[in-house]
Amino acid sequence: MNLKGNERPQITFDKFETKHDVVMMDSYTEKILPFKYSPSFLEKTIAHNGEISIGYLLQISDEIAYVTGTKHLDVPSCLHRVSSHILTASVENFHLILPDTVQDIRISGHAVNIGTSSIEVLVNAEIISCADNTLGIRAKLKDLTGNCITAPTSNTVFIAKFNMVAVNIETGKPAKTNSLISTNSKERTAQELANFLKNTSYISNKDTTVSTNGRPETSKSASNLEADAFDKRKNSMGGYKLVKDTTLQSAFIVTPQDRSVLGYLFGGKTLRYVYEIAYITARMFVGSNVRMFSLDEAKFHSKVNVGSTIKLTARVIYSSEDDNMFQVKVISNLSDCNGTFGSAEAMTANFTFLSLDKKIRNVVPRTLKENELYIEGLVFGETKKCHRAGQYITNRQLRLAQKDTKACSCTAALKIIQHLDNPNVVTFCQTKAHVNHVPGDWDEVRTFSLPSEAIKIIEDQLKVAAAVEMTTLLYMFASDENASISIWLNVKLAEQNYCIFEINLSVYNDGKKQFAFGFQSPMQVSIMRISQSFCLDATHSISSRSDEVLYTLVTRHPQTGKGFPVAYMVTNNQTAIPIKLWLDHLRIKSSFVPMNITIDRSIMEVNAIKEALPVSA
Known part of the structure; x- marks a missing residue:
């Protein structure tokens, strides 16, 4: 291109x-x-x-x-x-x-x-x-x-x-x-x-009453659906045409020229093919010139390989005399290895056409399936599955720290319908009940995504904070930085029962001003004591001094199932010494006895873990 x-x-x-x-x-x-x-x-x-x-x-x-x-x-x-x-x-x-x-x-x-x-x-x-x-x-x-x-x-x-x-x-x-x-x-x-x-959508229905559940008022049962709906529509119209009489079918074989770079039928080619049969169907329905007004919606349901046989079925599903417009629905089906076309749909599309020369005839549904298609022309909506639908099957051996899947084969579904004649009213209908989980339980928290509104609020706050010059140091408790840190660790955090790690590393480095300090909240200590698997990682460039590093131990929270930090250490000594001393402190003070620790490629961290925690190593 x-x-x-x-x-x-x-x-x-x-x-x-x-x-x-x-x-x-x-x-x-x-x-x-x-x-x-x-x-x-x-x-x-x-x-x-x-x-x-x-x-x-x-x-x-x-x-x-x-x-x-x-x-x-x-x-x-x-x-x-x-x-x-x-x-x-x-x-x-x-x-x-x-x-x-x-x-x-x-x-x-x-x-x-x-x-x-x-x-x-x-x-x-x-x-x-x-x-x-x-x-x-x-x-x-x-x-x-x-x-x-x-x-x-x-x-x-x-x-x-x-x-x-x-x-x-x-x-x-x-x-x-x-x-x-x-x-x-x-x-x-x-x-x-x-x-x-x-x-x-661009077609407005003005002469059909639809009940609050999204079905015509004539649809009281399957037995009288055909007669009632057909007679009501027929008697209110002059010229009419049955939905089944507007049906047109064609088929084609997917060739290499139709494929995308992935090797499947290209979406643009599919759109071109379904438009052509929709256009022919529209011309045959009107008997004169037509023009596509809109492609209201097209959905691709499955991938189609080269050599597959596709059957296209097009029919007029709704018409509006007032607007001289009508809808054509196209469904594509794949044939199986025996040459039989299954019910699974590879692609569906809804087109709206405008008659240019002649007044259109009304299209009348007669069967239950045709009434469902007719309703589809009257309303637009979608069905939402439960966020815990489906089933996850891993191809690997289960690991101790593997996160639980949120998929639990729940079949609950919510149908959302908006009526074209009254677009301000939207109907919500739960068609199936929740299974295998209880909505609202604490265990559900880990399965939720952060709402887009909350993400937007966080993004806006970060942008504002980045644009404002910081003039107040929130955690500066003394003019001297070292004294301020000592007050924060030994007074402020100690008052909240934090577990504090602090050591002067100058004795290990010929009197150089080097330090290491860490902290844990009571909740972090409790989570650490019941956990077996951890991740250890270092974050560099945490301040204007390039040698300062933040080390973090993370485990999986037993209730949310997501990563949870359980210990922090800050140091300006980038050797194995502060890591080893910190892990010794955690083992003694916080009952830190891990079964395994995951790290990146750091020989320094490996040596520190082997010396402080030989069992984990």
Whole structure:
């Protein structure tokens, strides 16, 4: 792809390396589509009606989202050099406003919201002019990057949100992504726009009553569902058409030309294929010209290998005479090794179309399944699983310090429904009860993630603290630093029953001013006494003096299941002596008798542990 963006050094992350913060423009990606400027380019991408191919725009948009997500990961694009890769999970609200005439278009994308392994990418297409460009399209537009993160304008062709997910190439499991920092008001506006695009639809239902549980009032039982719903809709309409009569099916085999760099069916190709059958279905339903108004939602449920046979089924699931618009749902199914198409869905998509020439007929559901599809056209919602759903099975032998998994095979689910005719009312319905755990128990604390609101508050406080010059030293109890530390250890902490370690190391270093001191709270001592496995690590550069080091012993908390520090030591002697003396102190004063201690590659720490704790060594 002929892509452009802020260039950054390419870094290969180690499997255990910590990801870092990036800004929004680091992932910026764009592609120029010279439909008007280059007749030869238009010839390759033109549709049957002389307009720009919408299927091609969908495919390129997915490519932009893919490259944007890859840039956010900040890794090389060579597959054999990276440990994680980007896949498309879903597309939301691809609202299309094609120009009346063929124009040059720029498609750009940038990451706007980041989860643990997910990346929300905002893809924007707008009309530009490639005329009067003697140096080439990219040279003329190279200075416009900073203006691309904006709200919709009169030149906007579409804005869509792609939900990408980072996965580990070897295991196929979600991989951690970099965090995202918004640096200005334009970037924050883009994040707000992405949130606005979630679960937005353009068809409004005005003539069907839906009860509070999300089903038509005619749906009182399975036995009378067909007759009641059909008669009510039929009698209230003039011309109508049954849902089953709008169904269209096709199939294709995935070829190597359709694959992504991972070797699976590329998401952009899938979007192009499902749009084509949706468009044909829409034309057959109306019997005249139609135009895609929006791709309301597309979800990718599974990966598809090269050589697989895909069956596409499209049908009109809802229509609105008042708006002259209707929805087409496309479902793709994979065939098994026997050539039989299963019920598992590889991908689903909902399109909204507009009839350009003729008044549309109403579509009428008759069976239970068709009524469920019809309801899907009336409401938008999603089902949330319990955070303890699923089951984790380790491939390795259990370790003493292994953290308990939060997955306990809970089947609880919460269905969330928003009605299009009354978008201010949202229905929440718990469809299954919790099993294998009790919500609200103390053991549940370790399974919760910190809320995004709390994370935002912490980030804001850190930013404010970093910007304020510190004029008050909170823990300075004397003008002399050594005297202040002595007061803090032997008076302030001693009053709270802290276990104190303090030693003058000058006798070991020819009179040089070297020290070592440590401390433990009563709670830390109690946790240490019942624990068997620990981690020991050193933190350097804790002050303006480069030789000062903080040593920390960490164990697993028995209730939260997360890391818990149980002892600290500060020293300016970077030999094994202070570590050995500190461990001796912990063994005598705090009953520190570990079964094992995990450290990094430090011979000094190894020697200290062997001398002070021969059993652990």
